[in-house]
Structures are given as structure tokens and as C-alpha cells.
Amino acid sequence: MNELGWDGSEWRNLVRRVARLSNRSDAEDLLHSAYIRYRDRKPDTKIGNINAFLIRTAVNLGIDEHRREQRRRLECLDTISDERSCEKSPAQDEAIAHRQSLFRISSELNRLNPRTSEILMMHRFEGLTYSEIAAKLKITPSAVEKHIAKAMAVLTQAME
Numbered sequence: 739m740n741e742l743g744w745d746g747s748e749w750r751n752l753v754r755r756v757a758r759l760s761n762r763s764d765a766e767d768l769l770h771s772a773y774i775r776y777r778d779r780k781p782d783t784k785i786g787n788i789n790a791f792l793i794r795t796a797v798n799l800g801i802d803e804h805r806r807e808q809r810r811r812l813e814c815l816d817t818i819s820d821e822r823s824c825e826k827s828p829a830q831d832e833a834i835a836h837r838q839s840l841f842r843i844s845s846e847l848n849r850l851n852p853r854t855s856e857i858l859m860m861h862r863f864e865g866l867t868y869s870e871i872a873a874k875l876k877i878t879p880s881a882v883e884k885h886i887a888k889a890m891a892v893l894t895q896a897m898e
Contacts, residue, residue: 843893858889868886
């Protein structure tokens, strides 16, 4: 990072800011990826505040990674659900574990904000897109996305 004329403390400050804003333990990796994007940008691209660019890019990369992680967890849950539905008769301990998981999920769904729960149900069970939900509830697609992310975080934690 010496081509920017920084000392080690400047980099550490940026890492701390990214960690605080992204709430991720891989803040330095995110910041490094952001720096690579800065370094590889088109030569004619002007960036007024390099620190702000690096922080915003790193935080956005963290958000993208979080979404990918959630998608992988959901796909895993869907796969587990599909595998279980194919079995003729699960073993008794599997049936008990499955019932306990469903109870935990049900409990967590009941604890969600009613609006968040409604949006999750519309998306996962009715198959509506974020835009369709947003139009139906007269909110922004971004608000729908935030509700879904919150619900999925709660449900993922309940599954763990």
C-alpha cells in the first residue's frame, strides 16, 4: 500500500473502520480486495477521496459476501428438506430432531416483527419477488430486502 504513501497505522485505521461498519471479522481481506479494485480501475477514473472509496467498496464487498453466505445456507436448508422428503420413514431420532428444528424455527418466526414475518412468507411461500412484495405493501424493494435479510439471519441462527 506504499504507493499511496500510507504508513501502517493508516491501513490499520481503515481496517478498524471497515470492521466497525461491516460487522465482519474479515475486514482486512475486504479492504485488501477493495484496494485491488482501486488499483485495477480504469486509468481515467478519478476518485476524489481514496479512503472513502476503499471503505465503501470494502463494506459493499462484505454485504455481497454476507448475501452469498445466506444464499448458500438457504440452499443447504432446501437440500436437507428435499432429502428428508424423499425418505420413506426417517429414523426416530431424526424425526425428533426435525420436529425440534421446526419448533425452533416456528418460535423464531413468531418472535419476528409481524411485517418481517409477512414479507418472509410472501417471498418464500408465495414465491413473490422483492419488487412484487414492495408494490403490494407500498414500500421500497430495499426495505423488502432488509426484512428478508433480518428474517433469514434469525432463522439461520435458530438452525445453528
